[in-house]
């Protein structure tokens with residue numbers, strides 16, 4: 115006598131699931147206010163921001179205050195911006211999620227001898243390091259898609275920049291040098307208008 119109940123139960127669950135999907139769709143499609151919407155402290159997907167074809171993308175350079183490659187010109191950082199179309203007329207201002215990295219545009223393979231060999235006697239010169247070719251990954255107009263698909267539909271502008279001397283950013287790459295801090299400072303100040 116169990117079998118007769120299986121089908122109705124399945125249909126009921128399926129209907130419940132369908133109703134839930136419909137309710138979610140209705141909530142998304144009815145929200146045409148093009149304003150960020152938060153629920154339980156979390157940014158929700160807003161229908162008006164969710165179509166990637168409508169997003170505005172910028173591929174640009176921001177001038178910094180340093181010249182780390184000493185070519186006599188201030189270094190410029192390669193920056194990408196993805197934002198909802200509703201920000202175009204200036205009426206809608208949205209917060210920015212900003213991510214900078216020296217790794218967006220390619221890194222060396224992890225090969226033996228890449229890192230400085232410290233296992234040698236004091237005063238002796240260690241073995242020569244290996245310098246493998248780095249294959250550049252130049253992604254335009256979006257430097258990285260990290261964060262774009264998740265946050266733009268939730269009412270954020272997403273900005274990425276490549277660190278000095280990496281990708282299409284000018285300058286000399288350093289590890290923790292002043293230019294690595296001053297580069298994002300320049301981008302943040304630029305993005306704040």
Ligand SMILES: [Ca+2]
Pocket residue numbers: 180181182183184185186187188189284285
């Ligand atoms: Ca320069």
